[in-house]
Structure formats: structure tokens, C-alpha cells
Amino acid sequence: MAVAIVSTFLAHRRTMDLFDNRYYKINKMLLRIIGRWPYQSPFEGRVFLTLLLILTGSQLIPQILGFIAVWGDMENFVECMCPFGTAATCATKLINIIYHDEEIKRLVTQMQRDWENVLPGPETEILQRYSERGRKYTMAFTIYLYIAVTVFILGPVLPTFFENSAVNETLSSRLPYIAEYFIDTEKYFYHILLHSYVCSMAFVTIIIANDAMFVVYLVHACGKFAVLGYRLSHMTEYCKFDENDHQSFKTDDQVYRHIANCVAVHKEAIQFADYIETSYSTSLLLEVGQCIVLMSVTGVQVLSNMDDPEKLSAYVSFIMGQLFHLFYSSWPSHELMDHSTKICDFIYDGEWHRISIRARKLLTLMMMRSLVPCKITAGKLYLMSMENFCSVLSTSMSYFTVLTSMQS
Known part of the structure; x- marks a missing residue:
């Protein structure tokens, strides 16, 4: 029992050391802030998560009520959809990362083992x-998204601080988004404004913490395949080569063990990619869906507010944020597919012709499996790739055209 406790403690200590280095420090900090770092203390995790739920709930509920209040008013309804859709996406991501807590912990632990x-x-x-x-x-993702949300929430309210008091009669219209608090919005404008700013940053922090770690997992998976590729393309360098031996190796067992180890690493890399797919597939489906809808709706808002620089800057930054967000998820997913199918090329580059028939059979198994790429999908319906990223843009433009014609 004591040995098991000590082993668990040492494994935890090694994981902490790995994620305190420069490569993963930011990701660890962001996950701790939202209370979802797998190795933070349960008490700390519950405290941070509770505070986050209070913040997001206190903003999401007024937004839902505001959404209902403008039902039937097409202009305000469309204006509500962008921030409400983002808030709903944040809630979905948070629920997803809580639900898949064990899978997330397994991914983090596997990353530690890979480094060892x-x-x-x-x-x-x-x-x-x-x-x-x-x-x-x-x-890049952290800096861009914080800048984008800052532009979005500050754009409508900045004129308030520079214009005369006559404009202050319509302070509520200067709020970042429509929400119903059931209090005097004009009287408590700055209190509501401060609350909306804090909650907006909380929403964005959830997105960054979740999606940045998702991309780190994908890049690490690509790294696993790259390491495997190096081992395969330099397979003879891992074994004691004897020029005088007619089979090129002193023993067949040595090279066979190396290839068998490569097969195990290949299986492990595929399993790692499958864990990523399982953990994020559902939230990616909702993300892609809301991205199509919100980019179309926001495009309409851009056309409607061409004469309003403050709102125009806010909606343009929102569209750019959505585009960058989807691209951020699609590009590494596409890279994973490419890396998983390059195993054949690495085997061809190695001196496979110098190893025994028995070892070559193992290489054949890997080559056959590498013909099927590792894929990250959105709900098993949409493949995360650059090709489909362009398809989403095309679909969004189609919906944008329809909405524009309806508005006119």
C-alpha cells in the first residue's frame, strides 16, 4: 500500500515538473484558473470552478432573458445572437471538459510518459x-482572442466617455450586448458594464483554456508520429551493425525488438489521437455549427452598421475571432492526418531491405494501418481539416446571402 502511494506521488511530481516548463506553463495556468487542471488539489479546483460558474451563470441568464425579450424584433434579435451564441458555446465547452475529466487526465499522463x-x-x-x-x-491564440474580445466589448461604450451628457440618456444602448437584469439599466449602467466586462473575460478564458490545450494535444500527437518516423527511417542505427555478417546484423532478435517497439509506439500514438477525438468531438460539433450561424449573422450586422464605426469595429473583430478560432482547430487537426499517414514514407526511407523477413512483416502491419489517417471529427459528422474549413466559409457566405435578402 505504501509503495503504491509513493509511486502515485512520484508520478504526480514528475507530471507537475513537466507542465511547469516553458512549453506548457501557460496551458497549465489557464486550466487551473477554470478549475480543470487534472492535478490541482480538489479544493482549489472546486473553488475556481464555482467562481467561474457563478460568473458565467450571472451573465448567461440575463442574456437568455434579453434574448427572449427581443423575440420578434429582427434587428435586436440578430444583434443578440452573437454574444449569446458565444456564451452558450463557452458553457458547452466547460460542461464537456468536466464530463471528460478522466480522458483529459489520461492525455496529460500520457504526455508525461512520452517525455520519459x-x-x-x-x-x-x-x-x-x-x-x-x-x-x-x-x-498567438491567447493574445488574439483577448484583443478581439476587448475590441468587441469596448467598441460600443468608448463614445460614452467622450460625448456630452445628452448622450447619456441612452446609456443602455452602449452596453456590449443586450441583457435583461430587471433593474434600472441607466442608473446602474457602470455596475452592469463592469460585470459584463468581467464575465466576458471569463467566457474567453474558458475558450482559450479548452481550445489551447486541445491544440497542444494535437501537436504532441504529431510529435509522437514524428519521433516514430525518426526511429523507422534510422532503424539500422538503433541496432549493432556488423559489416561482415551476411544478414547485416549480429542477431535478428535485436532489430526485431526495435521494430516491435515501433509497432507498440505506433499503436500508442493512434490511441492518443483516439482519446483526443473522444474528448472533444461533441464540443467541436457545436463549435462548427455556431461558427456557421454566427459568422452569417454577424456579416448581416456589419452591413447594417456601416455608418456606425463603434459597432462596425466590434462586429468585424467578432467575425475575425470566429474565423481564427475555427482555423485554429482545423489546421492542427489536418496536420495530425498528414503525420499519421507519413509512416509509410519513413519506412521507405529506412534500410528495410537489410532486415529479416520476420521484421519486415511487422513493418507491413504498420504500413497497412498508416493508410487510414487519424482523424479529428466534429460529432463524427464533420472532419476537422483545411478543406472543410474552406467549406464552412462557403456555407457561411451562402447563409449570409440568404439573411441579407430577407432583411432587404
Whole structure:
């Protein structure tokens, strides 16, 4: 019993050390803020999650009520859809990451094992290179989304601070989005405004924490396939080669064990990709759906507010945020497909002709499996890829055209 406790503690300690380095530190911090870091204390996780639920709930409920209040008013209804859709997406992502808590923990643990199992030298450098790529993706996504939401929520209200008091009679129209608080909006304008700002940042933090870690998992999966590819393309370098031996190796067992290990790593990489698919498939379906709808609706809002610079800047930033968000999920998913199918190329690059027939049979199994790419889907209905990313843009434009014709 004592040995098991010590082993668990040491494994936890190693995981903490890995995610405190420069590659994953931001992701760990964001997940801790929303109370979903797998290895934070249960008390801390519950406290942070409770505070987040209070914040998001206190904003989501007034938005739902505001959504109902403008039902039938086409212009205000369309204006409500963008922030409400974003809030609903955040709630979905939070529920998803809570529901798949065990799968998320399994992914984090597997990442730790991968770092422990790579050999010093080229293999470690490959994993570091991919981890650095994941860090840059996280930084870019975090900075861009916080800037986008800042522009969106500040755009409508900035004129309030520069115009005369006559304009203050319609302060409620300067709020970032329509919401029903059942209090005097004019009297408590700045209180409501501050509340909406804090809640908006909470919403965006949920999106960033969830999606940035999703991309880190994908990039790590690509790194696993890249390390495997290196082992296969340099298969003879991992074994003691004897030039005088007519079979090129002192023993067949040595190269066979190396190839068998590669088969196990290949299976592990595929399983890792499957865990990502299981954990995020449902939330991705809702994300893609709301992206199509909200980009179409926001496009209509852009045309309707061409003479209103404040609202125009807000909606343009919203569209750009949606585009970047979908691209951010699609690009690494497409990369995973490419990496998983390159195993055949790596095998061809290796000196497979110098190994025994018995070892070649194992390579054949890997080649056959690599013909089926690892895929990340949205609810098993939509394949996350760059091709489908372009299809979503096309579909959004079609709906935008329909909505514009209806409005006119």
C-alpha cells in the first residue's frame, strides 16, 4: 500500500515538473484558473470552478432573458445572437471538459510518459520542436482572442466617455450586448458594464483554456508520429551493425525488438489521437455549427452598421475571432492526418531491405494501418481539416446571402 502511494506521488511530481516548463506553463495556468487542471488539489479546483460558474451563470441568464425579450424584433434579435451564441458555446465547452475529466487526465499522463520514454538526442529535439510549436500556437491564440474580445466589448461604450451628457440618456444602448437584469439599466449602467466586462473575460478564458490545450494535444500527437518516423527511417542505427555478417546484423532478435517497439509506439500514438477525438468531438460539433450561424449573422450586422464605426469595429473583430478560432482547430487537426499517414514514407526511407523477413512483416502491419489517417471529427459528422474549413466559409457566405435578402 505504501509503495503504491509513493509511486502515485512520484508520478504526480514528475507530471507537475513537466507542465511547469516553458512549453506548457501557460496551458497549465489557464486550466487551473477554470478549475480543470487534472492535478490541482480538489479544493482549489472546486473553488475556481464555482467562481467561474457563478460568473458565467450571472451573465448567461440575463442574456437568455434579453434574448427572449427581443423575440420578434429582427434587428435586436440578430444583434443578440452573437454574444449569446458565444456564451452558450463557452458553457458547452466547460460542461464537456468536466464530463471528460478522466480522458483529459489520461492525455496529460500520457504526455508525461512520452517525455520519459524518448531517447536523448534527435528524439528529444523532435519532441521539443513540436512542443515549442504548441507553445507558439497557445500564445498567438491567447493574445488574439483577448484583443478581439476587448475590441468587441469596448467598441460600443468608448463614445460614452467622450460625448456630452445628452448622450447619456441612452446609456443602455452602449452596453456590449443586450441583457435583461430587471433593474434600472441607466442608473446602474457602470455596475452592469463592469460585470459584463468581467464575465466576458471569463467566457474567453474558458475558450482559450479548452481550445489551447486541445491544440497542444494535437501537436504532441504529431510529435509522437514524428519521433516514430525518426526511429523507422534510422532503424539500422538503433541496432549493432556488423559489416561482415551476411544478414547485416549480429542477431535478428535485436532489430526485431526495435521494430516491435515501433509497432507498440505506433499503436500508442493512434490511441492518443483516439482519446483526443473522444474528448472533444461533441464540443467541436457545436463549435462548427455556431461558427456557421454566427459568422452569417454577424456579416448581416456589419452591413447594417456601416455608418456606425463603434459597432462596425466590434462586429468585424467578432467575425475575425470566429474565423481564427475555427482555423485554429482545423489546421492542427489536418496536420495530425498528414503525420499519421507519413509512416509509410519513413519506412521507405529506412534500410528495410537489410532486415529479416520476420521484421519486415511487422513493418507491413504498420504500413497497412498508416493508410487510414487519424482523424479529428466534429460529432463524427464533420472532419476537422483545411478543406472543410474552406467549406464552412462557403456555407457561411451562402447563409449570409440568404439573411441579407430577407432583411432587404
